[in-house]
Amino acid sequence: MKKNRMLLFFALLAAALLCIGCASGSDESGQKEQTEQAASEDAESRTESGKEEEDQAKEEEKTDGTQGELKHYTAIIDVRDYGKITVDLDPNAAPITVENFVKLAKDGFYDGLTFHRIMEGFMIQGGDPNGNGTGGSSETIKGEFKENGVDNPISHVRGTISMARSQDPDSASSQFFIVQADSTFLDGQYAAFGSVKEGMEIVDQICQDALPTDDNGTIPSDEQPVIETITIEE
Numbered sequence: 001m002k003k004n005r006m007l008l009f010f011a012l013l014a015a016a017l018l019c020i021g022c023a024s025g026s027d028e029s030g031q032k033e034q035t036e037q038a039a040s041e042d043a044e045s046r047t048e049s050g051k052e053e054e055d056q057a058k059e060e061e062k063t064d065g066t067q068g069e070l071k072h073y074t075a076i077i078d079v080r081d082y083g084k085i086t087v088d089l090d091p092n093a094a095p096i097t098v099e100n101f102v103k104l105a106k107d108g109f110y111d112g113l114t115f116h117r118i119m120e121g122f123m124i125q126g127g128d129p130n131g132n133g134t135g136g137s138s139e140t141i142k143g144e145f146k147e148n149g150v151d152n153p154i155s156h157v158r159g160t161i162s163m164a165r166s167q168d169p170d171s172a173s174s175q176f177f178i179v180q181a182d183s184t185f186l187d188g189q190y191a192a193f194g195s196v197k198e199g200m201e202i203v204d205q206i207c208q209d210a211l212p213t214d215d216n217g218t219i220p221s222d223e224q225p226v227i228e229t230i231t232i233e234e
Contacts, residue, residue, distance in 0.1 A: 071091065072234070076232075078230070085178070085198070086196065087196050089102070100141045111229045114221075114225060116131050118225075119217035120180065120208065123180055125217070126175070127175045132218075140171050140173045145189055146187075146188035147169065147189055152188075157184065161192070162179065163177075163191040163193065178196060180207050206225050
């Protein structure tokens with residue numbers, strides 16, 4: 001009897017140790033799964049972080065290295081028989097407008113076009129392939145001005161370059177104008193995107209020589225000053 005009790009005791013002890021071993025194995029397995037899950041989440045986090053850094057790097061490539069400042073461009077408008085008008089473009093005020101103008105100029109779109117509308121004491125307007133104020137490029141852009149929901153700080157004072165458009169606020173395409181005399185009544189209604197740095201005397205001379213046929217500044221096609229080319233410097 002005593003022997004049977006001893007055997008029963010050892011059998012129960014072995015069973016208890018076996019259960020403890022199973023529990024220990026289960027705990028180790030759970031810890032392993034948790035470790036693997038944490039490692040996976042960490043890898044995913046690092047992947048997302050890397051993607052964000054890559055996107056940020058791409059955005060920085062568009063800048064000139066100055067915090068918050070977009071790449072600077074200068075446009076040189078060469079007008080036949082008159083000379084060159086140098087314009088500083090302001091992408092911080094009107095990034096879409098500047099990008100559009102720079103692209104068209106680099107593509108040679110403006111080469112050979114004219115200033116078809118000239119009003120002394122106001123402005124000169126050009127960049128229309130039709131030469132009469134009705135044309136443009138194949139694309140139109142968002143009007144970057146206050147009445148169209150865009151905060152544009154550039155005022156239409158002497159020397160400002162701005163985009164012409166129809167009544168549709170998002171109809172600007174290729175036509176632009178250079179203000180000869182302060183015209184601040186245009187502020188908030190047209191997308192100004194830069195100012196003349198050198199050559200306003202050329203704008204003045206073009207205005208003085210012009211003989212418009214009506215009060216809207218229409219210039220006969222054979223008398224329109226020709227834009228030889230617009231060169232972009234970065």
